[in-house]
Amino acid sequence: KAGVTQTPRYLIKTRGQQVTLSCSPISGHRSVSWYQQTPGQGLQFLFEYFSETQRNKGNFPGRFSGRQFSNSRSEMNVSTLELGDSALYLCASSSGELAGTDTQYFGPGTRLTVL
């Protein structure tokens, strides 16, 4: 089985721009979660999508949004980029059937740099 894939791997944007990141989960997985990793805050949960619906949401501003398509692929969008949005954005997929305990498998991440 192919693993979780994320595109692009690296991205450089300037303040005020917007960005869209893409994630393709493991085949058969219906849940996709997004995380932000920064040196200061570590790994923080952004949101989770299951069957095209947002099922869980972390404590991030509304500039961070996402969606999931019928094939379970997911996109994350960040609008009006700020310098502090520079981070590694990780996507994780799981079956989603056991809402609390199914193991998540991570993609390699997208490294976003905001100048």
Add this chain to the structure above:
Amino acid sequence: DQQVKQNSPSLSVQEGRISILNCDYTNSMFDYFLWYKKYPAEGPTFLISISSIKDKNEDGRFTVFLNKSAKHLSLHIVPSQPGDSAVYFCAFQGGSEKLVFGKGTKLTVNP
């Protein structure tokens, strides 16, 4: 308010010895506990997990221990190998939390 604390940012051990990584947590709603390993430029890789009804789970060289009364989770790697050198994250699920991560411990296993 940090729900999870991984107090040692780094740990160095000799090959063949035991590596012990620790996490403390405060949220009593956590009921599923995991360890992930992360190499540079890669996403975290699932290592081992334990549910709240157990106090120990073993998988080869890796053993996870859960002390619910002390709200303490640990990972033992024995014997440690140079390929185990990576950043290790503890992670917790339960209640309204999807997955809460510690800040990571960088393990270096010296040949």
